[in-house]
Amino acid sequence: MKxxxxxxxxxxxxxxxxxxxxxxxxxxxxxxxxxxxxSEEMPVYNIYFGTEPLVIDPQVKATSKDLKYEWSxxxxxxxxxxxxELTKISTEPILHYSFEKKGTYxxxxxxxxxxxxxxxxxxxxxxxxFEKGILVIANSEDGKGxxxxxxxxxxxxxxxxxxxxxxxxxxxxxxxxxxxxxxxGADRTNxxxxxxxxxxxxxxxxxxxxxxxxxxxxxxxxxxxxSSVFSNFKATHFISNDGYASYPFVYDANSKHSIHFQKAYxxxxxxxxxFYQQSYEDVIPGYTYIASINSKTxxxxxxxxxxxxxxxxxxxxxxxxxxxxxxxxxxxxLMIILDTSSSSTIYVxxxxxxxxxxxxxxxxxxxxxxxxxxxxxQTNLHSYNVSEGDPIxxxxxRATLAxxxxxxxYGIGGGLYAYYLFNASPQLPTKPIISYPxxxxxxxxxxxxxxxxxxxxxSSDTKRGNVYIYSVNDLTSDKFxxxxxxxxxxxxxxxxxxxx
Numbered sequence: 001m002k003x004x005x006x007x008x009x010x011x012x013x014x015x016x017x018x019x020x021x022x023x024x025x026x027x028x029x030x031x032x033x034x035x036x037x038x039s040e041e042m043p044v045y046n047i048y049f050g051t052e053p054l055v056i057d058p059q060v061k062a063t064s065k066d067l068k069y070e071w072s073x074x075x076x077x078x079x080x081x082x083x084x085e086l087t088k089i090s091t092e093p094i095l096h097y098s099f100e101k102k103g104t105y106x107x108x109x110x111x112x113x114x115x116x117x118x119x120x121x122x123x124x125x126x127x128x129x130f131e132k133g134i135l136v137i138a139n140s141e142d143g144k145g146x147x148x149x150x151x152x153x154x155x156x157x158x159x160x161x162x163x164x165x166x167x168x169x170x171x172x173x174x175x176x177x178x179x180x181x182x183x184x185g186a187d188r189t190n191x192x193x194x195x196x197x198x199x200x201x202x203x204x205x206x207x208x209x210x211x212x213x214x215x216x217x218x219x220x221x222x223x224x225x226x227s228s229v230f231s232n233f234k235a236t237h238f239i240s241n242d243g244y245a246s247y248p249f250v251y252d253a254n255s256k257h258s259i260h261f262q263k264a265y266x267x268x269x270x271x272x273x274x275f276y277q278q279s280y281e282d283v284i285p286g287y288t289y290i291a292s293i294n295s296k297t298x299x300x301x302x303x304x305x306x307x308x309x310x311x312x313x314x315x316x317x318x319x320x321x322x323x324x325x326x327x328x329x330x331x332x333x334l335m336i337i338l339d340t341s342s343s344s345t346i347y348v349x350x351x352x353x354x355x356x357x358x359x360x361x362x363x364x365x366x367x368x369x370x371x372x373x374x375x376x377x378q379t380n381l382h383s384y385n386v387s388e389g390d391p392i393x394x395x396x397x398r399a400t401l402a403x404x405x406x407x408x409x410y411g412i413g414g415g416l417y418a419y420y421l422f423n424a425s426p427q428l429p430t431k432p433i434i435s436y437p438x439x440x441x442x443x444x445x446x447x448x449x450x451x452x453x454x455x456x457x458x459s460s461d462t463k464r465g466n467v468y469i470y471s472v473n474d475l476t477s478d479k480f481x482x483x484x485x486x487x488x489x490x491x492x493x494x495x496x497x498x499x500x
Contacts, residue, residue: 361382
């Protein structure tokens with residue numbers, strides 16, 4: 001690795017035989033060396049694309065102060081050892097360099113004082129920072145979206161001193177020129193067209209537009225305005241997984257329209273069924289399963305609280321609808337919990353309109369009637385009375401189901417509640433399992449792969465959001481405490497979900 005260049009006149013080799021009074025003739029050559037240049041292997045740097053630049057301090061030892069540095073970069077095949085053509089990138093003593101794309105490179109450094117010199121090479125692996133981790137969807141008080149990310153740390157990351165943290169404004173970090181409006185949601189989707197091995201995109205849904213984003217680099221591939229499909233469209237809901245017989249979509253509860261995403265070719269369109277262009281007060285994401293190669297499907301549930309009606313899209317129904325009809329007309333719908341393995345089962349928690357002390361837990365299952373319309377029928381019902389002052393979830397409360405642990409989680413104010421709805425006689429809990437003083441729970445997420453529970457809260461005094469991560473497997477122990485907590489880390493959180 002080490003090459004020392006001696007630039008000396010030929011007669012200097014004979015100075016041992018000549019008695020010269022010249023003081024220069026007896027001077028020794030100056031010293032110059034780069035730390036590690038005598039090694040046969042290149043030092044390896046691992047950095048993440050789009051984050052902090054590569055910084056190399058070569059630790060040069062030299063008797064001369066007049067040193068010249070030249071840094072160059074080239075592509076490198078770490079398997080074959082083949083090196084690509086070099087491009088000069090800096091003449092500074094310490095290198096600061098940002099790569100334009102991920103890959104494996106080598107850095108070539110030459111240091112000289114015009115008499116002697118040394119060279120050094122470094123291997124650099126530029127990886128994707130956003131490959132795996134947790135998305136944190138938030139908005140500021142003035143309605144500006146803030147896409148956060150908690151990176152999954154590798155053993156090498158931890159050894160290098162990296163710590164788990166919430167990175168804010170990640171989309172602007174990788175795309176400095178974009179204008180963020182209100183953020184409705186974000187999620188990685190699966191490509192449904194060949195080749196299935198292509199990198200899946202992430203859809204970032206804002207109130208007025210969407211971005212199709214590289215899911216590992218967070219670079220925007222394409223963007224579209226909703227006004228290209230419906231004028232004055234303002235998204236209120238985002239359903240990211242494939243809906244039954246449809247692609248991901250956004251819904252505007254005010255204009256009563258939906259816009260679908262063609263995720264493989266990155267464009268927007270109006271879905272041809274009238275079902276998606278009707279009035280619904282709420283849309284709740286549905287179950288998820290593997291339908292085909294690299295494809296997930298989710299059947300969302302549409303809700304009209306004022307009519308106490310639940311509706312789903314049913315392509316084989318005579319009117320393409322599945323509905324609870326008048327079944328719940330005497331009830332106020334509080335929570336809807338969807339089974340993660342069955343498209344036909346919905347769990348509904350209600351409160352009697354005539355008797356507010358009466359709470360019921362319905363199990364509904366869809367079936368075709370004689371005229372081939374899909375109706376939801378009651379297959380199980382448990383009703384009971386609550387006491388005055390008992391904590392009751394408000395209408396439209398989101399509940400997150402951890403199916404393997406037979407429990408659903410929801411928030412009331414600053415309290416996190418665990419509801420065992422699959423018990424023989426399920427009743428809403430009267431005490432929270434955890435309370436967050438001076439904080440309000442704004443969202444709850446769940447990672448079915450590792451059984452992690454994500455809780456997002458908001459501190460109204462600081463106007464900042466907090467993230468707590470728990471293991472649901474610890475729920476029955478005496479130590480149900482956060483594995484990680486990130487205080488005052490972002491804006492007001494509306495969703496937390498894992499992205500792989």
